[in-house]
Amino acid sequence: MIRHPRRIRLAHLPTPLEPLVRLTAELGGPEIWLKRDDMTGTVLSGNKIRKLEFALAEAVARHAKVIITVGGIQSNHCRATAFACARLGLECHLVLRGTQPGPPDGNFLLDHLAGARLTHLPAEEYSTRRPEVVAELTAQYAREGKKAYYIPVGASNAIGAWGYVRAYEELLVQCSKRGFQPDHIVSATGSGGTTAGLLAGAALPGHHRAQIHGVIVCDDVPTFERDIRTILDDMSRRWHIDLSPEHTPINLIDGYIGEGYAIPYDAELEAIRMLARTEGYLLDPVYTGKAFYGLMEEIRKGRFRKTDKIVFIHTGGMFGIFPQRGAFGFPEAPAGGEPPLPESKR
8 A cells, every 4th residue: 555645634525426427328428427526615626625635734744834836817726725725824825827807806806815915927927937936935935934835836746646646546436336447537637737646546556547538728748748747757756656657658638728728619618518508517618628528529539439437527617717708608788787588588
C-alpha cells in the first residue's frame, strides 16, 4: 500500500456516481456514468478542492500564513483557494490574468467576497512575468513576517495531484458497488493535475487499470504531455513510486478547444443544453462543456466500443457559466417588462 501525504478535509466526499441512462440510450451506447465532483461543496466546489486538500495541508505543515496562487479572471481554482483560505484562517493573494471586466461576476465576484487580495496582470505580462511577480510578493510578505506558500495554476503539481489519486480509489469502490469496473475515465484537461492524478491512481499496485483520457480545453497536446509527465516524474521522486511512461501512458483528446481557452462555440453550447434537458445536469462553457462535447463526438466517431463503461469526471465550474450568459442567445427582458415567452410556452 502507498501511504498518501497528509490532507486537510475540505470536500464533501465521496461525491455521487450517477448513470446517464437517457443520454446513453440516445447515443446507442457505450454506458456513460457521471462522477459528480461538481458536488465537492458549494463555493468549495469542483475538482480543485481535492487538490487543495493536499496542497494546503503541506502549506500549513510548513507554517505558511499566506497562500499565493494564479489564474484567469474566472479561475475556478482561484475562487476555491480564496474560500479554502478563509475556512482555514489563511491570507490569500491571487495573481489574475487580465484586468477587471466591469462589475465583478461569477468566480471573480466570489474572490472579492472571500476577501482575497488581487493583483491584475495584462495577458502578455502574466505569461512572461508571472514567476517574477510571485517572487516579489513572496519577498514582500517575508518582510512583513509572513511566510508565503505558492500553489501553481490549478494546484497542478505533485502534491495537488494526490487529490485525484484518492478520487480514483474512491471511484473504484463506487463502481464495484454498482457491479462494474470502468473501462475508460474521461475528464477535461486544463492544467494537467487532474489527469496526472488519475493516471497515478490507475498505475498504483492492486488497482484496476482503466484507460484515462484528457480532453484538452486550451494550449496543445505537446504542452500537456510535458506538463503531465513533469508532475508524474515529481511524484515518482518524492514518493518512490513507479509512474514511468510504461505504467502511465498519456492519452489526450484534441480538437475541441474552439477558438481558445474560455471561448465557447455553438456545438459545445448545444452539448450543455442537451445534458441539462436530457439528464438535468449543468456543465460549464470553459472546461466540462468542451470535454463532454468531445466525449460525445468521440463516441460518434467510434473511439469507444458500444459495450464499454465510461466515467466522465464532472470537474465543476458552474460559477463560470454566468459571465458567459450572453453566449447562449436567450432573449433579454425589454426595459420595464418581462422577457417574451418561448413559442412552446405560448
